[in-house]
Amino acid sequence: DVKVTQSSRYLVKRTGEKVFLECVQDMDHENMFWYRQDPGLGLRLIYFSYDVKMKEKGDIPEGYSxxxxxxxxxxxxxxxxxxxxxxxxxxxxxxxxxxxxEQYFGPGTRLTVT
Amino acid sequence: LAKTTQPISMDSYEGQEVNITCSHNNIATNDYITWYQQFPSQGPRFIIQGYKTKVTNEVASLFIPADRKSSTLSLPRVSLSDTAVYYCLVGTNAGNNRKLIWGLGTSLAVNP
Structure with missing residues:
Protein backbone atom coordinates (compact mmCIF):
# COMPACT_ATOMS: atom_id res chain seq x y z
CA ASP A 1 0.00 0.00 0.00
CA VAL A 2 1.26 3.44 -0.91
CA LYS A 3 1.74 5.61 2.09
CA VAL A 4 2.01 9.36 2.11
CA THR A 5 2.58 10.81 5.54
CA GLN A 6 2.53 14.39 6.69
CA SER A 7 4.42 15.58 9.74
CA SER A 8 1.45 17.00 11.65
CA ARG A 9 -2.33 16.71 11.50
CA TYR A 10 -2.82 20.02 13.29
CA LEU A 11 -0.49 22.98 13.61
CA VAL A 12 -0.94 26.40 15.20
CA LYS A 13 1.57 29.13 14.39
CA ARG A 14 1.83 32.86 14.93
CA THR A 15 1.91 35.51 12.24
CA GLY A 16 5.44 36.05 10.96
CA GLU A 17 6.75 32.64 11.99
CA LYS A 18 8.58 30.42 9.53
CA VAL A 19 6.61 27.22 9.07
CA PHE A 20 7.78 23.88 7.68
CA LEU A 21 5.33 21.23 6.51
CA GLU A 22 6.92 17.89 5.75
CA CYS A 23 5.68 15.14 3.49
CA VAL A 24 7.16 11.68 3.01
CA GLN A 25 6.15 8.95 0.56
CA ASP A 26 7.36 5.39 0.68
CA MET A 27 6.80 4.20 -2.90
CA ASP A 28 9.68 5.76 -4.82
CA HIS A 29 7.33 8.14 -6.65
CA GLU A 30 8.85 10.70 -9.00
CA ASN A 31 6.19 13.38 -8.59
CA MET A 32 5.15 15.13 -5.42
CA PHE A 33 2.60 17.90 -4.92
CA TRP A 34 1.50 20.44 -2.37
CA TYR A 35 -2.08 21.71 -2.34
CA ARG A 36 -4.16 23.84 -0.10
CA GLN A 37 -7.86 23.19 0.34
CA ASP A 38 -10.31 25.85 1.45
CA PRO A 39 -14.13 25.74 1.68
CA GLY A 40 -15.69 26.86 -1.58
CA LEU A 41 -12.34 26.98 -3.38
CA GLY A 42 -11.58 23.29 -3.73
CA LEU A 43 -8.00 22.10 -4.16
CA ARG A 44 -5.44 24.57 -5.41
CA LEU A 45 -1.96 23.52 -6.44
CA ILE A 46 0.85 25.41 -4.75
CA TYR A 47 3.94 23.64 -6.11
CA PHE A 48 4.88 20.32 -7.55
CA SER A 49 8.17 18.51 -8.02
CA TYR A 50 8.94 15.98 -10.73
CA ASP A 51 12.39 15.00 -9.51
CA VAL A 52 14.88 15.67 -6.73
CA LYS A 53 15.75 19.36 -6.61
CA MET A 54 13.26 20.08 -9.42
CA LYS A 55 10.11 22.10 -8.84
CA GLU A 56 7.44 23.96 -10.73
CA LYS A 57 5.03 26.61 -9.55
CA GLY A 58 1.39 25.75 -9.37
CA ASP A 59 -1.53 28.14 -9.34
CA ILE A 60 -0.84 29.90 -6.03
CA PRO A 61 2.89 29.84 -5.21
CA GLU A 62 3.03 33.31 -3.67
CA GLY A 63 4.13 33.23 -0.04
CA TYR A 64 5.37 29.64 -0.28
CA SER A 65 8.57 27.84 -1.20
CA GLU A 102 -3.07 8.81 -10.20
CA GLN A 103 -2.14 10.84 -7.15
CA TYR A 104 -1.90 9.40 -3.65
CA PHE A 105 -2.74 11.90 -0.95
CA GLY A 106 -1.65 12.24 2.63
CA PRO A 107 -4.17 12.90 5.43
CA GLY A 108 -3.56 16.65 5.43
CA THR A 109 -2.24 19.22 7.89
CA ARG A 110 -4.68 21.76 9.24
CA LEU A 111 -2.66 24.91 9.79
CA THR A 112 -3.98 27.80 11.81
CA VAL A 113 -2.07 31.08 11.80
CA THR A 114 -3.03 33.45 14.59
CA LEU B 1 -7.76 26.95 -20.49
CA ALA B 2 -10.08 24.19 -19.34
CA LYS B 3 -12.42 24.99 -16.49
CA THR B 4 -14.30 22.25 -14.69
CA THR B 5 -17.84 22.78 -13.39
CA GLN B 6 -19.79 20.27 -11.36
CA PRO B 7 -22.92 20.38 -9.18
CA ILE B 8 -22.34 21.49 -5.61
CA SER B 9 -24.40 18.73 -4.08
CA MET B 10 -26.53 15.69 -4.84
CA ASP B 11 -28.80 13.44 -2.82
CA SER B 12 -29.48 9.77 -3.36
CA TYR B 13 -30.73 6.65 -1.62
CA GLU B 14 -29.04 3.38 -0.93
CA GLY B 15 -29.13 0.98 -3.84
CA GLN B 16 -29.61 3.66 -6.50
CA GLU B 17 -27.25 4.46 -9.35
CA VAL B 18 -25.72 7.93 -9.07
CA ASN B 19 -24.44 9.93 -12.00
CA ILE B 20 -22.33 13.04 -11.42
CA THR B 21 -21.58 15.16 -14.45
CA CYS B 22 -18.65 17.50 -14.89
CA SER B 23 -18.53 20.15 -17.59
CA HIS B 24 -15.18 21.03 -19.17
CA ASN B 25 -16.03 22.97 -22.31
CA ASN B 26 -12.50 24.10 -23.13
CA ILE B 27 -10.81 20.74 -22.73
CA ALA B 28 -7.67 20.40 -24.83
CA THR B 29 -6.56 17.51 -27.00
CA ASN B 30 -3.97 16.27 -24.51
CA ASP B 31 -6.15 16.57 -21.40
CA TYR B 32 -7.17 13.57 -19.32
CA ILE B 33 -10.20 13.42 -17.03
CA THR B 34 -9.86 12.00 -13.54
CA TRP B 35 -12.27 11.63 -10.62
CA TYR B 36 -11.39 11.55 -6.94
CA GLN B 37 -13.38 10.81 -3.79
CA GLN B 38 -12.79 12.53 -0.48
CA PHE B 39 -14.09 11.66 2.98
CA PRO B 40 -13.95 14.12 5.88
CA SER B 41 -10.51 14.45 7.48
CA GLN B 42 -8.86 12.46 4.68
CA GLY B 43 -7.04 13.28 1.48
CA PRO B 44 -8.76 12.60 -1.86
CA ARG B 45 -8.58 9.10 -3.27
CA PHE B 46 -8.36 8.21 -6.96
CA ILE B 47 -11.49 6.60 -8.43
CA ILE B 48 -11.11 6.47 -12.19
CA GLN B 49 -9.46 8.14 -15.19
CA GLY B 50 -10.30 8.33 -18.86
CA TYR B 51 -9.59 10.07 -22.14
CA LYS B 52 -12.60 9.18 -24.28
CA THR B 53 -15.60 6.83 -24.53
CA LYS B 54 -16.17 4.62 -21.51
CA VAL B 55 -13.93 3.33 -18.76
CA THR B 56 -15.06 0.90 -16.07
CA ASN B 57 -13.36 -0.45 -12.99
CA GLU B 58 -14.53 -2.31 -9.91
CA VAL B 59 -16.06 0.76 -8.26
CA ALA B 60 -17.26 3.13 -11.00
CA SER B 61 -17.72 3.90 -14.66
CA LEU B 62 -16.68 7.02 -16.50
CA PHE B 63 -18.56 8.12 -19.60
CA ILE B 64 -16.98 10.65 -21.95
CA PRO B 65 -18.87 11.74 -25.09
CA ALA B 66 -17.12 12.19 -28.40
CA ASP B 67 -16.69 15.96 -28.02
CA ARG B 68 -15.19 15.42 -24.51
CA LYS B 69 -16.78 18.61 -23.22
CA SER B 70 -18.28 16.78 -20.29
CA SER B 71 -17.81 13.57 -18.38
CA THR B 72 -20.09 11.55 -16.12
CA LEU B 73 -19.01 9.52 -13.15
CA SER B 74 -21.42 6.67 -12.54
CA LEU B 75 -21.59 4.92 -9.17
CA PRO B 76 -23.71 1.75 -9.30
CA ARG B 77 -25.91 0.85 -6.32
CA VAL B 78 -24.55 3.37 -3.82
CA SER B 79 -24.38 2.66 -0.11
CA LEU B 80 -24.15 4.94 2.92
CA SER B 81 -20.37 4.65 2.76
CA ASP B 82 -20.36 6.40 -0.61
CA THR B 83 -21.35 9.64 1.11
CA ALA B 84 -18.38 11.86 0.25
CA VAL B 85 -17.20 14.73 -1.92
CA TYR B 86 -16.37 13.84 -5.52
CA TYR B 87 -13.92 15.90 -7.52
CA CYS B 88 -13.50 16.13 -11.27
CA LEU B 89 -9.99 16.90 -12.50
CA VAL B 90 -8.81 17.84 -15.98
CA GLY B 91 -5.09 17.63 -16.47
CA THR B 92 -2.47 17.73 -19.16
CA ASN B 93 1.14 16.61 -19.31
CA ALA B 94 1.82 18.52 -22.51
CA GLY B 95 5.35 19.93 -22.47
CA ASN B 96 5.60 23.28 -20.72
CA ASN B 97 1.84 23.52 -20.42
CA ARG B 98 1.37 21.07 -17.57
CA LYS B 99 -1.85 21.91 -15.78
CA LEU B 100 -4.25 20.44 -13.25
CA ILE B 101 -7.73 21.98 -13.20
CA TRP B 102 -9.82 20.76 -10.28
CA GLY B 103 -13.55 21.17 -9.97
CA LEU B 104 -14.94 22.48 -6.70
CA GLY B 105 -16.41 19.13 -5.77
CA THR B 106 -19.85 17.55 -5.55
CA SER B 107 -21.02 16.63 -2.09
CA LEU B 108 -22.98 13.39 -2.39
CA ALA B 109 -25.31 12.42 0.44
CA VAL B 110 -26.61 8.84 0.38
CA ASN B 111 -29.69 8.36 2.53
CA PRO B 112 -31.00 5.09 3.96
Missing part, protein backbone atom coordinates in the same frame (compact mmCIF):
# COMPACT_ATOMS: atom_id res chain seq x y z
CA UNK A 66 9.43 24.15 -1.44
CA UNK A 67 12.39 21.87 -1.04
CA UNK A 68 13.04 18.40 -2.37
CA UNK A 69 16.49 17.17 -1.40
CA UNK A 70 15.55 13.49 -1.36
CA UNK A 71 13.16 11.64 -3.60
CA UNK A 72 10.85 10.56 -0.78
CA UNK A 73 10.55 13.92 0.97
CA UNK A 74 8.90 17.16 -0.13
CA UNK A 75 8.76 20.15 2.17
CA UNK A 76 6.51 23.19 2.00
CA UNK A 77 7.86 26.33 3.61
CA UNK A 78 5.94 29.40 4.65
CA UNK A 79 8.69 31.99 5.02
CA UNK A 80 6.56 34.37 7.09
CA UNK A 81 3.19 32.94 7.97
CA UNK A 82 0.13 35.14 7.57
CA UNK A 83 -3.46 34.65 8.67
CA UNK A 84 -4.61 34.16 5.08
CA UNK A 85 -2.47 31.03 4.97
CA UNK A 86 -4.73 29.35 7.50
CA UNK A 87 -5.90 26.31 5.57
CA UNK A 88 -5.80 22.55 5.09
CA UNK A 89 -2.58 21.54 3.34
CA UNK A 90 -2.49 18.31 1.38
CA UNK A 91 0.55 16.52 0.03
CA UNK A 92 0.34 13.98 -2.79
CA UNK A 93 2.63 11.83 -4.87
CA UNK A 94 2.36 9.97 -8.16
CA UNK A 95 4.51 7.31 -9.68
CA UNK A 96 5.17 8.36 -13.24
CA UNK A 97 6.53 11.32 -15.06
CA UNK A 98 3.63 13.52 -15.97
CA UNK A 99 1.20 15.11 -13.57
CA UNK A 100 -2.04 13.55 -14.75
CA UNK A 101 -1.35 10.13 -13.30
Missing amino acids: VSREKKERFSLILESASTNQTSMYLCASSYRQGITY
Whole structure:
Protein backbone atom coordinates (compact mmCIF):
# COMPACT_ATOMS: atom_id res chain seq x y z
CA ASP A 1 0.00 0.00 0.00
CA VAL A 2 1.26 3.44 -0.91
CA LYS A 3 1.74 5.61 2.09
CA VAL A 4 2.01 9.36 2.11
CA THR A 5 2.58 10.81 5.54
CA GLN A 6 2.53 14.39 6.69
CA SER A 7 4.42 15.58 9.74
CA SER A 8 1.45 17.00 11.65
CA ARG A 9 -2.33 16.71 11.50
CA TYR A 10 -2.82 20.02 13.29
CA LEU A 11 -0.49 22.98 13.61
CA VAL A 12 -0.94 26.40 15.20
CA LYS A 13 1.57 29.13 14.39
CA ARG A 14 1.83 32.86 14.93
CA THR A 15 1.91 35.51 12.24
CA GLY A 16 5.44 36.05 10.96
CA GLU A 17 6.75 32.64 11.99
CA LYS A 18 8.58 30.42 9.53
CA VAL A 19 6.61 27.22 9.07
CA PHE A 20 7.78 23.88 7.68
CA LEU A 21 5.33 21.23 6.51
CA GLU A 22 6.92 17.89 5.75
CA CYS A 23 5.68 15.14 3.49
CA VAL A 24 7.16 11.68 3.01
CA GLN A 25 6.15 8.95 0.56
CA ASP A 26 7.36 5.39 0.68
CA MET A 27 6.80 4.20 -2.90
CA ASP A 28 9.68 5.76 -4.82
CA HIS A 29 7.33 8.14 -6.65
CA GLU A 30 8.85 10.70 -9.00
CA ASN A 31 6.19 13.38 -8.59
CA MET A 32 5.15 15.13 -5.42
CA PHE A 33 2.60 17.90 -4.92
CA TRP A 34 1.50 20.44 -2.37
CA TYR A 35 -2.08 21.71 -2.34
CA ARG A 36 -4.16 23.84 -0.10
CA GLN A 37 -7.86 23.19 0.34
CA ASP A 38 -10.31 25.85 1.45
CA PRO A 39 -14.13 25.74 1.68
CA GLY A 40 -15.69 26.86 -1.58
CA LEU A 41 -12.34 26.98 -3.38
CA GLY A 42 -11.58 23.29 -3.73
CA LEU A 43 -8.00 22.10 -4.16
CA ARG A 44 -5.44 24.57 -5.41
CA LEU A 45 -1.96 23.52 -6.44
CA ILE A 46 0.85 25.41 -4.75
CA TYR A 47 3.94 23.64 -6.11
CA PHE A 48 4.88 20.32 -7.55
CA SER A 49 8.17 18.51 -8.02
CA TYR A 50 8.94 15.98 -10.73
CA ASP A 51 12.39 15.00 -9.51
CA VAL A 52 14.88 15.67 -6.73
CA LYS A 53 15.75 19.36 -6.61
CA MET A 54 13.26 20.08 -9.42
CA LYS A 55 10.11 22.10 -8.84
CA GLU A 56 7.44 23.96 -10.73
CA LYS A 57 5.03 26.61 -9.55
CA GLY A 58 1.39 25.75 -9.37
CA ASP A 59 -1.53 28.14 -9.34
CA ILE A 60 -0.84 29.90 -6.03
CA PRO A 61 2.89 29.84 -5.21
CA GLU A 62 3.03 33.31 -3.67
CA GLY A 63 4.13 33.23 -0.04
CA TYR A 64 5.37 29.64 -0.28
CA SER A 65 8.57 27.84 -1.20
CA VAL A 66 9.43 24.15 -1.44
CA SER A 67 12.39 21.87 -1.04
CA ARG A 68 13.04 18.40 -2.37
CA GLU A 69 16.49 17.17 -1.40
CA LYS A 70 15.55 13.49 -1.36
CA LYS A 71 13.16 11.64 -3.60
CA GLU A 72 10.85 10.56 -0.78
CA ARG A 73 10.55 13.92 0.97
CA PHE A 74 8.90 17.16 -0.13
CA SER A 75 8.76 20.15 2.17
CA LEU A 76 6.51 23.19 2.00
CA ILE A 77 7.86 26.33 3.61
CA LEU A 78 5.94 29.40 4.65
CA GLU A 79 8.69 31.99 5.02
CA SER A 80 6.56 34.37 7.09
CA ALA A 81 3.19 32.94 7.97
CA SER A 82 0.13 35.14 7.57
CA THR A 83 -3.46 34.65 8.67
CA ASN A 84 -4.61 34.16 5.08
CA GLN A 85 -2.47 31.03 4.97
CA THR A 86 -4.73 29.35 7.50
CA SER A 87 -5.90 26.31 5.57
CA MET A 88 -5.80 22.55 5.09
CA TYR A 89 -2.58 21.54 3.34
CA LEU A 90 -2.49 18.31 1.38
CA CYS A 91 0.55 16.52 0.03
CA ALA A 92 0.34 13.98 -2.79
CA SER A 93 2.63 11.83 -4.87
CA SER A 94 2.36 9.97 -8.16
CA TYR A 95 4.51 7.31 -9.68
CA ARG A 96 5.17 8.36 -13.24
CA GLN A 97 6.53 11.32 -15.06
CA GLY A 98 3.63 13.52 -15.97
CA ILE A 99 1.20 15.11 -13.57
CA THR A 100 -2.04 13.55 -14.75
CA TYR A 101 -1.35 10.13 -13.30
CA GLU A 102 -3.07 8.81 -10.20
CA GLN A 103 -2.14 10.84 -7.15
CA TYR A 104 -1.90 9.40 -3.65
CA PHE A 105 -2.74 11.90 -0.95
CA GLY A 106 -1.65 12.24 2.63
CA PRO A 107 -4.17 12.90 5.43
CA GLY A 108 -3.56 16.65 5.43
CA THR A 109 -2.24 19.22 7.89
CA ARG A 110 -4.68 21.76 9.24
CA LEU A 111 -2.66 24.91 9.79
CA THR A 112 -3.98 27.80 11.81
CA VAL A 113 -2.07 31.08 11.80
CA THR A 114 -3.03 33.45 14.59
CA LEU B 1 -7.76 26.95 -20.49
CA ALA B 2 -10.08 24.19 -19.34
CA LYS B 3 -12.42 24.99 -16.49
CA THR B 4 -14.30 22.25 -14.69
CA THR B 5 -17.84 22.78 -13.39
CA GLN B 6 -19.79 20.27 -11.36
CA PRO B 7 -22.92 20.38 -9.18
CA ILE B 8 -22.34 21.49 -5.61
CA SER B 9 -24.40 18.73 -4.08
CA MET B 10 -26.53 15.69 -4.84
CA ASP B 11 -28.80 13.44 -2.82
CA SER B 12 -29.48 9.77 -3.36
CA TYR B 13 -30.73 6.65 -1.62
CA GLU B 14 -29.04 3.38 -0.93
CA GLY B 15 -29.13 0.98 -3.84
CA GLN B 16 -29.61 3.66 -6.50
CA GLU B 17 -27.25 4.46 -9.35
CA VAL B 18 -25.72 7.93 -9.07
CA ASN B 19 -24.44 9.93 -12.00
CA ILE B 20 -22.33 13.04 -11.42
CA THR B 21 -21.58 15.16 -14.45
CA CYS B 22 -18.65 17.50 -14.89
CA SER B 23 -18.53 20.15 -17.59
CA HIS B 24 -15.18 21.03 -19.17
CA ASN B 25 -16.03 22.97 -22.31
CA ASN B 26 -12.50 24.10 -23.13
CA ILE B 27 -10.81 20.74 -22.73
CA ALA B 28 -7.67 20.40 -24.83
CA THR B 29 -6.56 17.51 -27.00
CA ASN B 30 -3.97 16.27 -24.51
CA ASP B 31 -6.15 16.57 -21.40
CA TYR B 32 -7.17 13.57 -19.32
CA ILE B 33 -10.20 13.42 -17.03
CA THR B 34 -9.86 12.00 -13.54
CA TRP B 35 -12.27 11.63 -10.62
CA TYR B 36 -11.39 11.55 -6.94
CA GLN B 37 -13.38 10.81 -3.79
CA GLN B 38 -12.79 12.53 -0.48
CA PHE B 39 -14.09 11.66 2.98
CA PRO B 40 -13.95 14.12 5.88
CA SER B 41 -10.51 14.45 7.48
CA GLN B 42 -8.86 12.46 4.68
CA GLY B 43 -7.04 13.28 1.48
CA PRO B 44 -8.76 12.60 -1.86
CA ARG B 45 -8.58 9.10 -3.27
CA PHE B 46 -8.36 8.21 -6.96
CA ILE B 47 -11.49 6.60 -8.43
CA ILE B 48 -11.11 6.47 -12.19
CA GLN B 49 -9.46 8.14 -15.19
CA GLY B 50 -10.30 8.33 -18.86
CA TYR B 51 -9.59 10.07 -22.14
CA LYS B 52 -12.60 9.18 -24.28
CA THR B 53 -15.60 6.83 -24.53
CA LYS B 54 -16.17 4.62 -21.51
CA VAL B 55 -13.93 3.33 -18.76
CA THR B 56 -15.06 0.90 -16.07
CA ASN B 57 -13.36 -0.45 -12.99
CA GLU B 58 -14.53 -2.31 -9.91
CA VAL B 59 -16.06 0.76 -8.26
CA ALA B 60 -17.26 3.13 -11.00
CA SER B 61 -17.72 3.90 -14.66
CA LEU B 62 -16.68 7.02 -16.50
CA PHE B 63 -18.56 8.12 -19.60
CA ILE B 64 -16.98 10.65 -21.95
CA PRO B 65 -18.87 11.74 -25.09
CA ALA B 66 -17.12 12.19 -28.40
CA ASP B 67 -16.69 15.96 -28.02
CA ARG B 68 -15.19 15.42 -24.51
CA LYS B 69 -16.78 18.61 -23.22
CA SER B 70 -18.28 16.78 -20.29
CA SER B 71 -17.81 13.57 -18.38
CA THR B 72 -20.09 11.55 -16.12
CA LEU B 73 -19.01 9.52 -13.15
CA SER B 74 -21.42 6.67 -12.54
CA LEU B 75 -21.59 4.92 -9.17
CA PRO B 76 -23.71 1.75 -9.30
CA ARG B 77 -25.91 0.85 -6.32
CA VAL B 78 -24.55 3.37 -3.82
CA SER B 79 -24.38 2.66 -0.11
CA LEU B 80 -24.15 4.94 2.92
CA SER B 81 -20.37 4.65 2.76
CA ASP B 82 -20.36 6.40 -0.61
CA THR B 83 -21.35 9.64 1.11
CA ALA B 84 -18.38 11.86 0.25
CA VAL B 85 -17.20 14.73 -1.92
CA TYR B 86 -16.37 13.84 -5.52
CA TYR B 87 -13.92 15.90 -7.52
CA CYS B 88 -13.50 16.13 -11.27
CA LEU B 89 -9.99 16.90 -12.50
CA VAL B 90 -8.81 17.84 -15.98
CA GLY B 91 -5.09 17.63 -16.47
CA THR B 92 -2.47 17.73 -19.16
CA ASN B 93 1.14 16.61 -19.31
CA ALA B 94 1.82 18.52 -22.51
CA GLY B 95 5.35 19.93 -22.47
CA ASN B 96 5.60 23.28 -20.72
CA ASN B 97 1.84 23.52 -20.42
CA ARG B 98 1.37 21.07 -17.57
CA LYS B 99 -1.85 21.91 -15.78
CA LEU B 100 -4.25 20.44 -13.25
CA ILE B 101 -7.73 21.98 -13.20
CA TRP B 102 -9.82 20.76 -10.28
CA GLY B 103 -13.55 21.17 -9.97
CA LEU B 104 -14.94 22.48 -6.70
CA GLY B 105 -16.41 19.13 -5.77
CA THR B 106 -19.85 17.55 -5.55
CA SER B 107 -21.02 16.63 -2.09
CA LEU B 108 -22.98 13.39 -2.39
CA ALA B 109 -25.31 12.42 0.44
CA VAL B 110 -26.61 8.84 0.38
CA ASN B 111 -29.69 8.36 2.53
CA PRO B 112 -31.00 5.09 3.96
